[in-house]
Amino acid sequence: MMSPHVLNPSILLALSILGLTTATLGFIMDFAIQQLQHFRFYLSNTGNYVYDMGIWISFSLVTCTIACALGLWTPSVAEGSGIAEIKAVLSGIKINKFFNFSTFLTKFAAVTLAIGGGLSLGKEGPFVHISGIVAHKISQFTIFKHIHRNLTLRNQFLAASVAAGIASMFGSPIGAVLFSIEVTATYYIVSNMWRAAFCCIWCTVGYQLLQSARVNDGINNTHFKSIEVTEELFFFFLLAVGAGLMGAIFIKVSRKLIELRYTRAYPMLHGRFRYLILITIICSAATFITPYLEQTDRSVINDMFQTHDATDDGWSKTNFGMNLLIYMIVKFCITILCVSVQLPAGLIYPLLTCGAVYGRLVGYLVEQTVGTEHAGIYAAVGAAAMVCSTTHSVSIAIIVFELTGEIHYLVPMILGVFVAAGVSSAITPSFYDSILDVKK
Amino acid sequence: MMSPHVLNPSILLALSILGLTTATLGFIMDFAIQQLQHFRFYLSNTGNYVYDMGIWISFSLVTCTIACALGLWTPSVAEGSGIAEIKAVLSGIKINKFFNFSTFLTKFAAVTLAIGGGLSLGKEGPFVHISGIVAHKISQFTIFKHIHRNLTLRNQFLAASVAAGIASMFGSPIGAVLFSIEVTATYYIVSNMWRAAFCCIWCTVGYQLLQSARVNDGINNTHFKSIEVTEELFFFFLLAVGAGLMGAIFIKVSRKLIELRYTRAYPMLHGRFRYLILITIICSAATFITPYLEQTDRSVINDMFQTHDATDDGWSKTNFGMNLLIYMIVKFCITILCVSVQLPAGLIYPLLTCGAVYGRLVGYLVEQTVGTEHAGIYAAVGAAAMVCSTTHSVSIAIIVFELTGEIHYLVPMILGVFVAAGVSSAITPSFYDSILDVKK
Structure with missing residues (x-):
């Protein structure tokens, strides 16, 4: 049940800033990836099959090599999914440079280049890491210092950022909160759920507002026929x-x-x-x-x-x-x-x-x-x-x-x-x- | 994340029995309530306004008085919502006769009579108590004795019954699991969620199968127009x-x-x-x-x-x-x-x-x-x-x-x-x- 201490205004403010920032970053990343994909299509449309294939592969090679080179500046643990690492951090393991601004930049660019360049990868894992870094930076603002100083609050804030990262990829707040619980927690403080959900609402509002510009592709609502419980x-x-x-x-x-x-x-x-x-x-x-x-x-x-x-x-x-x-x-x-x-x-x-x-x-x-x-x-x-x-x-x-x-x-x-x-x-x-x- | 120990077959069996039993009981209660309501309509349809009103009120008086008299046999703490009491039991408080078969019977009859007689009440709270009693009885079967003996398991099973109680009222497994977490827990063991969800699936399958007989009213699926994020x-x-x-x-x-x-x-x-x-x-x-x-x-x-x-x-x-x-x-x-x-x-x-x-x-x-x-x-x-x-x-x-x-x-x-x-x-x-x- 929601208790009054959840309503602390400065935490709510921090959560809404986190949600909106994450939604914006997600939108920018989506936009950049889509532009790269379109550009690759555009280049490899000469009509000659062999040429096209050469351009298609070369484009991929160039962007992915840059992405991989960028990785030289990030701590090696920040490679891979990102969700596994956040899980480790939440359980108390310290990872060097995990929350650095340079990690943020290289990760953002590397993911964009790798996916835009055509590798079959998703952005949710790395994006969860990115939103974790955003959460860390926000908690260091002077007015939010009390979040940073209190370990429980800091971890709650970080857990909320995991949810926000997922929410801004799918525009799905409820699923994101539950997903973040599932992948990061064994025991769960129920009041965490409110904070994460609150953050995800802002994230989803931001996502929907940005989507209404119709710049990025989304997944369309469906209209399935009802299905009954049968032998099917x-x-x-x-x-x-x-x-x-x-x-x-x-x-x-x-x-x-x-x-x-x-x-x-x-x-x-x-x-x-x-x-x-x-x-x-x-x-x-x-x-x-x-x-x-x-x-x-x-x-x-x-x-x-x-x-x-x-x-x-x-x-x-x-x-x-x-x-x-x-x-x-x-x-x-x-x-x-x-x-x-x-x-x-x-x-x-x-x-x-x-x-x-x-x-x-x-x-x-x-x-x-x-x-x-x-x-x-x-x-x-x-x-x-x-x-x-x-x-x-x-x-x-x-x-x-x-x-x-x-x-x-x-x-x-x-x-x-x-x-x-x-x-x-x-x-x-x-x-x-x-x-x-x-x-x- | 779902871990293999969740897959213990005897617990899964107990959970599915609990889910199906709860769904069936919910259906029977719904059916009885509806029949009472129809009967009351039928009786108070003579055409004379004053007569009709007299019958309408008398019917209510009779059924509710019986319901109230039945309450004399249940422990007083078992009156009211039922959810508050389950919360107390889950946190370790012992309530006398809370899990008795007589409590089950009187509660079932009392709720049916009171709502069928026209009081503006819901059945979810008492029904959660009823499904809690079912869970208690199931855990006393010889093959499930290990659930009854282990306090953690017993409480998990009871928590699952809360979710099942809600699910069988609305046919809504996900909402029911989350609702049960919210109203009963402060800290939550995530593996509980699996057990509760598993139980609720059976409950929902049972609910949908029984609903497909079209005997009881349900709430119809809607077809709302999409709404965008605007100043609305x-x-x-x-x-x-x-x-x-x-x-x-x-x-x-x-x-x-x-x-x-x-x-x-x-x-x-x-x-x-x-x-x-x-x-x-x-x-x-x-x-x-x-x-x-x-x-x-x-x-x-x-x-x-x-x-x-x-x-x-x-x-x-x-x-x-x-x-x-x-x-x-x-x-x-x-x-x-x-x-x-x-x-x-x-x-x-x-x-x-x-x-x-x-x-x-x-x-x-x-x-x-x-x-x-x-x-x-x-x-x-x-x-x-x-x-x-x-x-x-x-x-x-x-x-x-x-x-x-x-x-x-x-x-x-x-x-x-x-x-x-x-x-x-x-x-x-x-x-x-x-x-x-x-x-x-």
Whole structure:
């Protein structure tokens, strides 16, 4: 229950400044990434296939190499997801230079360049780190010094910044608060929740105001048909088991790759730039060759979540199922490769996309055999299940509800995320815990 | 994050049995209440106004007196909301006969009779107690003895039953889990959340399966128009301030009434049956005289949440605003009176209804002056804000999202509940805490 001490005005002020700042930064980053992506499209549109491919790959190489070089100035622990590190900081571990302004700048630029340059990465993880730095800086203002001095308050403020970081990526305050609880906490002080939620509201208001300028792509609200509790739930169960297994494979393989890089056994894998160049070439060649893979994650998710026939939108009528299958496999593989690179990297958006395509594929098969019309719901459940099986955070379900603007397909969704989380967590610890383990 | 120990099969089994049992009990109670309400309508339909009113009031008197007499067999602490008492039990206080089968039976019958007889009460609070007793009984089965023996597990199981109780009333698993955290916990073990959520899924699956028989009324999914972040938010802010003040008044007045009853200063108020009869007569006369107040809470909520013009549905075209205003005031007053009676009584549904009417009224006024078409959203936000200002639990917002099946009106909703909770909690502790205070 909300108690009066939560209403301390100076903390509320600090939280609202944090929320609005994070929303603005998220908007700027989104904008920059989109401009880079458009610019890359524009350059590689000469009409000559070989030229185009060369430009497509070179562009990627240039931006990613710069991003990787920028990383030389940040502490090595600030690479990777960022969520794992915030979790460590919240549990009392001190990381050198973690909250420096230089870390902020390099991380911001590196993420923008890497994703804008076409690597299959998400910005949520690094962005959570960025909003953590913003929180740290705000708490050092003279009027907020009392937050900085009090360890509990400081940690609460930092936890709020984790939520704000997620909220400003998805515009989903409730899911963000729950996600931040799940990934960072074992015990939770309930009053934290208010503070984080308050911060996220400002973040979401900022996000929506900035989105109303219609400069950046967003994920459109959907209009799914209602689904009742019938035997169709069994297909959602199968979907979730599949997502759980894929999530476990994702964690195992990417952990192995990162371990290999750390052991120095293979110089090719250990060298910072050599490995990056290798992966960048593989990844951008794959995105160029595979149909539809050059599209942004958001536009693919929008296509998958549609209620009407997605075959209308260029996902070739003749080979719809095959196209989805190929997209899914390639996307899955390049995302595993990309998260192992020494770059700040989130994995939620790529996995959400991969899961949406996987779900739509299952939905398409079900439609063909049983004849129901819920392919959009399958895509939404698949997206959440895939992320959930990797991060073991079922609150992604709520983020997807907030993204789609609907919540009536609650039963298949919750079944999906729970089964996926169950299957995956029976096999392996979550991605974040695995990475912390390797880095230790 | 979900860890493997959460997946203990015997606990999962116990949780699913609990969820399904609670859903079934909730359905039976709903059904019985509805039948009583229909029977009362049927009896008081002779055509003669005075006769009808006499029958209407007498019916109420009979059922409520039986309900009150049943209360003589339950421990006195088991009267009232039930949520306050579960909170006490979870924090280690032992209450005599709290988990007895006789308490279960009398409470079940008393709530059904009181609400079926027309008092303006909700079933969530008592139902949470009922599902707590179910949880207690299940944990005493031989195969689940280990749950009963381990205090932590037992409390987790009890906490899950609180969530299940709420979920089976609204069919809203996520909101129920969060609501149960909010009203019962200060510190929270995150793994509890999984268990509670797992239990609530079963509960919701059961609820939806039973609802698909279309025997009981439910709250319909809505189709609100999208709302953007504009200056219209200011009206939602005003709505929320109003709801916050009304909530604070509700708490203060009902606390005063209960205190008066406890002090024995006024024999009229102290006598168990005398007070009940007084209140029942006032309440049923008011519901008979006031237009539309004889309708059930659910049908009123459905009317209010409609997107199209609610004036079409009998809420008289000429005096729509005035009808809403009268309904709201009378409903508010009789709910205050009813919760002070010595009966098991929840307050969420009546307040949700009162808030929906209040919100619709504000929305109607805004429509008339500004010309936007979001009256349904105002009603939804008003409903949540009214409950939130009384219980200080903002998770009611999520329950309302789940009830309406939509979540895209997130910003006005969250603004509404937070402002309402802020205003009210700056004035008084929550209803549950106030009641615990008086009963101590």
